[in-house]
Amino acid sequence: MWRELVEQYDDVELEEPASDQDLSDLELQLGQPLPAPLRELLLECDGVVDEDGTDVVWSAARIGRQNREFRTGGDFSSLYMPFDALMFFGDNGGGDQFAFVRTPQRTDVFVWDHENDSRTWVAADLETYLHRALSHAGEDWYR
Numbered sequence: 329m330w331r332e333l334v335e336q337y338d339d340v341e342l343e344e345p346a347s348d349q350d351l352s353d354l355e356l357q358l359g360q361p362l363p364a365p366l367r368e369l370l371l372e373c374d375g376v377v378d379e380d381g382t383d384v385v386w387s388a389a390r391i392g393r394q395n396r397e398f399r400t401g402g403d404f405s406s407l408y409m410p411f412d413a414l415m416f417f418g419d420n421g422g423g424d425q426f427a428f429v430r431t432p433q434r435t436d437v438f439v440w441d442h443e444n445d446s447r448t449w450v451a452a453d454l455e456t457y458l459h460r461a462l463s464h465a466g467e468d469w470y471r
Contacts, residue, residue, distance in 0.1 A: 330369040333455065337462040339379035346374035346388040354388045358395055358415065363428045363435060365454040366417055376458070382421035384461045391417055394425075408445045414438070418461075420468065426450070426457065439470050 334340050351370055355361050362370070366385075369376075375387040386394065398404055398411040414427040423442040428434065437451040450470040451457035460469050 330365075330372045333458060334373065334376055334462065337378070340462060341377040342373035343375035343377075343387060345372055346370040350374075350388050354392050357392050360415070360430050363415070363430075363433070363454070365435065366428070369454065376418075376462075378462055380421065382461075383419055384458065385418045386416075391415075398425075409447075411440075414440065414447070416440070420470070422468075424468075424470075426461075 331342060334342060348371065351362060351367055361367075369385060370388050375383065375390070376385040378384050383390070394416050395411075398414075398416060404411065413429055413431040415430045416425045416427045418426040420426075420439075425440045425442070427438050427440060427447075429436065429438060435453045436449055437454065437457040438447050439450050440447050448470070451460060463469075
């Protein structure tokens with residue numbers, strides 16, 4: 329389903345699928361389950377890159393790396409509100425990051441603005457997020 333949805337858009341790059349073991353390891357590392365739609369997408373393609381080279385959805389490895397950095401990076405805790413309730417999974421190529429809220433668990437997608445630390449709702453679910461991000465490549469569609 330996810331691969332077919334993403335392949336509707338021109339010049340989108342899809343990575344090879346992540347393994348179930350990779351995702352189980354990621355969930356263990358994060359201390360929380362991946363949202364079911366994100367898990368399903370990663371099992372079909374481990375990352376989605378738009379026509380401009382923007383990582384609309386990161387690989388499982390990058391999701392782990394980025395979330396670890398946001399949650400434990402010394403500079404982040406002194407500059408921003410805590411990120412523990414968020415699970416980042418993609419970006420806009422200019423510093424803003426997209427995330428699911430994991431405490432409480434929600435299917436909505438939010439954007440974190442790196443300039444003002446705001447967290448703003450942008451889509452009701454991953455499917456809507458992908459449609460919006462991929463149909464407006466190169467634009468700040470979420471503003």
